[in-house]
Amino acid sequence: MRFKPLLAWILMAIVLVMSISSCSANHAGSNSRGDIVIGAKAFTEQDLLGELLAQQIEAKTGLKVVRRLQLGDTLVCHNALLSGQIDLYPEYTGTAFSTVLKQKTIGDVSAVYRQVKEDYAKQFKLAVMPPLGFQNTFAMIVRGDMARSLNIKTLSQAAPYVPQWQAGFGYEFTERQEYANMVKTYDLNFTKAPRLLNLGLLYRALLQKQVDLVAANSTDGQITRSDFVILEDDRHAFPPYEAAAIVREATLQKYPQVRTALEQLAGKISPDEMQHLNYLVDGELRDIKDVVQAFRQSKNL
Structure with missing residues (x-):
């Protein structure tokens, strides 16, 4: 009987400590979330664009921004947006058009942007900001020596050689409508199953001749710094991919x-500038925050 009061005090103390800890954790969680949460897909350019959006909002609004970069692929970011886990992320109009809206490829830049803007507002209550100034389309890339020896510059010219090649693609690419449209448009026959690789390993695999053809991004910094050739999409299998915040x-x-701050970024990044920014991070291993800060200063943002 003498132990019951002691046991009661111990239980009360445990409950009190747990309550305090819970309150502290909840309070810390709300602060750590910040006012705005920015997401991005899992590659360098998205890290740069996510950081650009974050710095712009912080500088122009004074709001606290939490960065949730390297989230994953398109649908991961899109679903995080719909569920409210993030407030915005950088996207490409062609990706929104084909992967999210499931529309058939068209080449009209303005028409794609307009439909994405209208459908995202109607279906998802999402706003598509003005384009940042560049497109990052899919780029089918081969080694320069191979392109020269075969005298090929376009996908049409490359099509007869595809059955002999080992292709290397990112995990998401083969699931996209653009892939199916490219295969159909050029009647590509991949007799060898494409190797599925992390996006960061595509160029290394191409350079080391583990693969012969990769699907990368037209603004990748490695393209101009290495002997790689982009095969022209001469039959327009891919839609336009303007970068814009959603x-x-x-x-x-x-x-x-926030709208005002983001609208100030409209048209500020050219394709060459985006490629150079990517190279500064991937090629010269510079810090992303420093690269973005220097870019914003050069643009008087």
Whole structure:
């Protein structure tokens, strides 16, 4: 009987400590979330664009921004946006058009942007900001020595050689409509199953002749720094891919100053500038925050 009061005090103390810990954790969690959460896909250019959006919002609005970069592929980011886990992320109009909206490829840049903007607002309550100024289309790339020896510059010219080649693609690419459209448009016959690789390993595999053809991005910094050749999409199998921020309308209603800050980035990045920024990170291993800060200063943002 003497132990019951002691046991009761111990239990009360445990409950009190747990309550305090729980409150502290909840308070810390709300602070750590910040006002705005920015996401990005899992490759260098998305890291750069995510950081650019973050620095722009911080500088122009004073809001606290949490970065959740390297989230994953398109649908991971899109679903995180819909569920409210993030407030915005950088996307490409062609990806939104084909992967999310499941539309058939068209080549009209303005028409693609307009439809993505309208459908995202109607279906998802998401706002598509003005394009940042460059396109990052899929680029089918081969080694320069091979392109010269075969005298090929376009996908049409490369098609007869594809059955002899080992292709290397990112995990998402073969699941996309663009892949099916490319295969159909050029009547490509991959007799060897494409090797599925992390995007960061594509160029290494191409350089080391583990693969002969890769699907990469036209603004990758490694392209101009190595002896690689982009095969021209001469039959327009791929849609336009303008880079633009996609934002939850609820976020813009809560923080209207975010819209103004993001609109100031419209048309600020040329394709060559984006390729150079990618190279500074991938080729010269510079810090992404420093690269973005220097770019913003050069643009007087």
